[in-house]
Amino acid sequence: MSTEYTYEHLAETAKYLLERVPFRPKIGIICGSGMGAYWNEGSLAEALTDKVVFPYNQIPHFPESTVEGHAGQLVFGYLMGVEVVCMKGRFHHYEGYPLWKCSMPVRVMKLVGISHLIATNAAGGLNPKYKVGDVMLVNDHINLMGFSGNNPLHGPNDERFGPRFLPMNRAYDKDLIELAKKVWDDLKLGPIHEGVYTCLGGPNFETVAELKMLQMVGVDAVGMSTVHEVITARHCDLTVLAFSLITNFCATNYENQSEANHEEVMDVGKMRQDTLATFVQNLVLRIKKLGYPGIK
Numbered sequence: 001m002s003t004e005y006t007y008e009h010l011a012e013t014a015k016y017l018l019e020r021v022p023f024r025p026k027i028g029i030i031c032g033s034g035m036g037a038y039w040n041e042g043s044l045a046e047a048l049t050d051k052v053v054f055p056y057n058q059i060p061h062f063p064e065s066t067v068e069g070h071a072g073q074l075v076f077g078y079l080m081g082v083e084v085v086c087m088k089g090r091f092h093h094y095e096g097y098p099l100w101k102c103s104m105p106v107r108v109m110k111l112v113g114i115s116h117l118i119a120t121n122a123a124g125g126l127n128p129k130y131k132v133g134d135v136m137l138v139n140d141h142i143n144l145m146g147f148s149g150n151n152p153l154h155g156p157n158d159e160r161f162g163p164r165f166l167p168m169n170r171a172y173d174k175d176l177i178e179l180a181k182k183v184w185d186d187l188k189l190g191p192i193h194e195g196v197y198t199c200l201g202g203p204n205f206e207t208v209a210e211l212k213m214l215q216m217v218g219v220d221a222v223g224m225s226t227v228h229e230v231i232t233a234r235h236c237d238l239t240v241l242a243f244s245l246i247t248n249f250c251a252t253n254y255e256n257q258s259e260a261n262h263e264e265v266m267d268v269g270k271m272r273q274d275t276l277a278t279f280v281q282n283l284v285l286r287i288k289k290l291g292y293p294g295i296k
Ligand SMILES: O=P(O)(O)O[C@H]1O[C@H](CO)[C@@H](O)[C@H]1O
Pocket: 031, 032, 033, 034, 090, 092, 120, 121, 122, 123, 202, 223, 224, 225, 226, 261, 262, 265
């Protein structure tokens, strides 16, 4: 990560937040485009009780949200009685931020005390079995931007966050994936998938040739976030669960006249928000009841 944010900067941010919040969250939740990043009514962050809300532009050293209509808030509160902190909206590379800046809130959440991260995103479905509105638990990713040397951990390493070299073969915690599947099934929410996610830089959606290539290398869902957050989270030893809401189908042939667009992404997010909120609420409850399982 760049030296622009030292450990001391982020510790200052964490101290500012902790001085204003009367409880300590153990679970951090990143609400992406499919989980109310952009709206209030019915969103997961709105379901929190005893909320303490920090607009990003009031938090020391935090980047500013630039996406139109983006709430840009860090919300502390209780979800089904479980202490959590929610990012209502995230930072993307296409907004002009380097990856280390996009994922700095993950380190801040670590410093305020979380041990578990639930990262959510909206993604295009490449796996032909997926339908719009489905949920895919991420069991692995392909760090395409990393192939060209663009990595959130690029630059000097501070061992207080984590090691210089880190394994990524168990990045997505298997126990949490199993637990998430069980919670989903117990709630009788229908089918749920497991698959591989990749992040492209955006902001344009993909060409047909790009999508065909991604499909060939085993990508099931494609988006513009999450991968750098998960790398940063694993670096500082957080246990990670991530899931994608499939908001659109990726066209892998030229006959398909449909075009991906952000309105559809947000519409599908709104359509599925109640289901996803119920899922996440029950999931955090189970994680707490089980004593926060997973790789710490
Ligand atoms: O990944 P999240 O933030 O959920 O949002 C996804 O949806 C937006 C495109 O519609 C992009 O920002 C993409 O990354």
